[in-house]
Amino acid sequence: MRILPFALAALVGAVSGTVLPWQTPAHAVDHGQVGEAWPVVESDLLDVIRAKLESAKASGKLDELNARFAQKVKARVMRPAPVGGISAAIEDRSWEFDPTVVIESDIRDHKGKLIAAAGQRINPLDKISMTQKLLFIDGDDPAQVSWAMAQGDDLRTKVIMVKGSPFDLMKANQRRFYFDQAGSLTAKFGIEHTPASVEQKGRILIVTEDALRQGKGA
Template structure:
């Protein structure tokens, strides 16, 4: 008991005793902290790259990569080949979340209003979505475009739009990142989109409507 009390007292004395510090000298080598300016570092690296020709190589590779992407964009994922004809309507109306005013403060849309953009604008063209690697679908899209006197936009979800333009002398677009197909829930091609009154008619066209058209064109 006494020994435990003495040990506790000594430990308390060490912890609670007067604080003091002592210089033990320098241990190891010390260096001044020097942080190079980031812009200076980048400029130096660019100078070295320019002197060695590496910068020209990087520019050439970047240009080639950009050209490859433009000529053949990444395919839109999750789009299959249509196996049957399916059609549905899409209502573009939105409910206004809060009052919207113009630059003069005049409210032109109030919270809770149901607004349909087709009340003021309209789709003047038909939009056709195809796989540009499928010759039958390409032939189908061109035929559909001809039937409406060119008032149709052909949008690829796969393929090389510039090569197809050169071959068919028709403008082709690409659904970069699947922005349009995802927005309208298109999961198979060929598909079409057209306005019907105040809604949009979307149709995924089965093989009976387009398969074999490329061979017929050749004949």
């Protein structure tokens, strides 16, 4: 669009605030006070929240929100979020895991007595034996559940799920099931596929991913 010289000048004048020759200078005029004036006061945030809660309570919406929240929490407890990045094993795989840790700084008891020095290497298996075999499964896969049940009872094994509902399996199998919350254990052991097991062998742990085949693991 073409802007004529006088239009361009008017535009510049409007932006810059200058008065062009053909413009009439504006003069400030005191018209007095019109109406009543009040100071600007911001509402206290807590008062605003409290008022909204009271309003929601009076309308019944608060009870509805509480019910929805309780239902979501119950659903998450009954069926935790699946551990990401875990799939069914398609080949057998096994490796060693050394649980030895290096102490970063001195550890002392409440009397100041040194328990472990910085730089010291400690293997928990030197003091405590792992009496239960850890079994990691997809609880939604019947074959993996059957594999876990065939490995032994609660005294011999601890079944840890990466997917599914522990409560449903507890009810169906009358034994305890656990869940790898946020995938902390599978990440620690490097497990990427299920079913998998972790068991002690001397001063190390043996981690195994087991590819299920017909008749295997039963």
